[in-house]
Each structure stands twice: as C-alpha cells, then as structure tokens.
Amino acid sequence: MLIILTIFPVWAAAAHGGGNDHGGSIASRSLTFADAADLAVFSSADLRGEYRWQGIREKAWTLGFRSYLPRLSLNAQENDRLQEIGADSFIKSYSVSIDQLLWDGGRLPMSRKLDRMELNLSGSRLERMAAGIAESALSAYRGVLSSRTILSIRKAALEFLCGQREILAKELELGLALPVDLAEADLALLETRIEILALESDLAEMERQFAELLGLDVLPPLGEEIDIKRAAVLPSATASVSLAEEKNPELA
Numbered sequence: 001m002l003i004i005l006t007i008f009p010v011w012a013a014a015a016h017g018g019g020n021d022h023g024g025s026i027a028s029r030s031l032t033f034a035d036a037a038d039l040a041v042f043s044s045a046d047l048r049g050e051y052r053w054q055g056i057r058e059k060a061w062t063l064g065f066r067s068y069l070p071r072l073s074l075n076a077q078e079n080d081r082l083q084e085i086g087a088d089s090f091i092k093s094y095s096v097s098i099d100q101l102l103w104d105g106g107r108l109p110m111s112r113k114l115d116r117m118e119l120n121l122s123g124s125r126l127e128r129m130a131a132g133i134a135e136s137a138l139s140a141y142r143g144v145l146s147s148r149t150i151l152s153i154r155k156a157a158l159e160f161l162c163g164q165r166e167i168l169a170k171e172l173e174l175g176l177a178l179p180v181d182l183a184e185a186d187l188a189l190l191e192t193r194i195e196i197l198a199l200e201s202d203l204a205e206m207e208r209q210f211a212e213l214l215g216l217d218v219l220p221p222l223g224e225e226i227d228i229k230r231a232a233v234l235p236s237a238t239a240s241v242s243l244a245e246e247k248n249p250e251l252a
Contacts, residue, residue: 030223033138036214040137041130043215050126057122061115067108070100128247140210144219145226147203154199158192165189 031039041047079091101108165185171177211219235243 030221031141031214031219032223033141036137036141037134039214039216040133043213044130044133047126047130047133050129054119054122054126057119061112061119064112064115068101070098073097073099137210137213140206140213141222141224142226144203144206144210145222145224147199147206149226151196151199151203154192154196158189158196161185161189161192 073096075095075097077093079089079093081089081091083089165182168177168182168185172179172182207219211217234240
C-alpha cells in the first residue's frame with residue numbers, strides 16, 4: 001500500500017483535486033494498463049480501510065510482546081488514626097512488586113504463533129483483494145477498448161451502407177432495381193443507426209463506470225491497444241495446479 005501511495009501522488013492529485021481543471025491535468029498523459037490497475041487499487045476506500053485495520057492488528061500483535069516482560073506494580077496506603085486518649089498514629093506504607101512469567105505450559109507462545117498465522121493469512125487475503133480490484137480495472141480497460149473498436153467498425157459499416165444505398169438509388173432511376181430493394185436498404189441503414197446509438201450509450205456507461213473505478217471524474221485518453229493478432233498462451237495443467245495452490249494460502 002505504501003508503494004502505491006508513493007508512486008502515484010500525481011494521479012491522486014488529479015483524481016481528487018483541482019476542481020474544473022480535471023480535464024487539463026489528466027489529459028496531459030495517457031492511461032496505461034499498469035496505471036489503471038494501480039489507480040483502482042489506490043482509489044478503493046474498502047481496501048484502504050482493510051489495510052488500516054490490518055496495520056492496527058499488526059501493532060497490537062507487536063505490543064503483545066510485553067507479556068514476556070516483568071510487570072512492575074506500585075502500591076501506596078495511608079492509615080491515619082486520631083484518638084481522644086493517647087497519641088495519634090499516622091501510618092503510610094509503600095510497596096513495590098515485580099511479577100515475571102516464567103512458564104505457562106507454552107500457551108502464550110502458541111497463542112502468539114496462532115495470531116501471527118492469522119495475521120499472515122489476513123495479509124494474503126488483502127493482497128488477493130488488491131489483485132482482484134486491479135484485475136477489475138484491467139477488465140474494464142479492455143472492455144472499453146473492445147467497445148470502441150466495435151463502434152468504429154459499425155460506423156464504417158454505416159458509411160459503406162450509405163454508399164450502397166446511393167448506388168441502389170441510381171440503379172432505381174435507371175430501372176435496374178426495384179423500389180422494394182431501396183426500402184430494404186433504408187431499413188438496413190435505420191437498423192445500423194439504432195445499433196450505433198445503443199453502442200454509444202453502452203460505451204458512455206462503461207467509460208463512466210471505468211472512471212468511477214479509478215476514482216476520476218473524467219476518463220483520460222487510453223494509451224493501450226488490443227493486439228488481435230496475438231494468441232493467448234495458457235500454462236500447462238501441472239503449472240496451473242501449482243499456481244492455484246500458490247494463490248490460495250488457505251489450501252496450504
């Protein structure tokens with residue numbers, strides 16, 4: 001968590017400060033996959049709260065070492081007695097005691113070991129939580145890129161259909177096409193425009209959710225591209241099992 005806070009102060013300032021100057025400050029650099037993942041982790045309020053709670057538990061465990069140290073106790077007593085007959089007495093007593101744990105059957109060391117294991121497990125859960133948030137940001141990044149690509153393809157198809165419609169209109173004037181053909185072309189154009197409007201609406205919502213996940217008001221330019229020519233390389237079955245065991249400490 002400290003690494004994230006150290007590396008990304010500029011992004012944090014752009015996300016949470018500057019008022020109407022967000023657009024200018026954020027648009028000065030493009031957003032990469034790594035930036036998106038780190039920003040999403042940095043902007044997660046739930047994750048920050050969990051890290052703070054983990055830090056408190058870690059400090060409490062460290063302070064628990066005092067159980068091995070001797071305990072010093074100071075006691076003071078005062079007994080004043082006033083008598084009508086005889087001398088008055090004023091007694092003050094002070095005592096100092098030291099208690100030292102010598103042996104408790106190993107319960108204290110075992111308890112601290114169990115607490116340490118639980119803290120380590122909790123830390124692993126936090127790391128997986130951060131990784132899940134980062135993966136969500138990467139998935140949203142890829143989703144926006146994919147939707148933008150699909151939208152550009154549909155717009156290119158619309159231009160092609162408009163050209164075909166113009167040719168069909170000329171053929172209709174020359175008697176080489178039927179009116180029903182032109183009507184079908186108009187219907188196809190209308191369906192394509194409706195599809196483009198739906199894609200633009202979906203894309204705007206995806207970009208809004210992506211910016212919200214990153215803690216930004218405005219989504220900056222995206223600097224990555226989807227390489228459609230690169231094939232995915234999956235690990236072998238044995239390597240997959242090893243990776244699964246490594247990522248799940250509860251299994252161990």
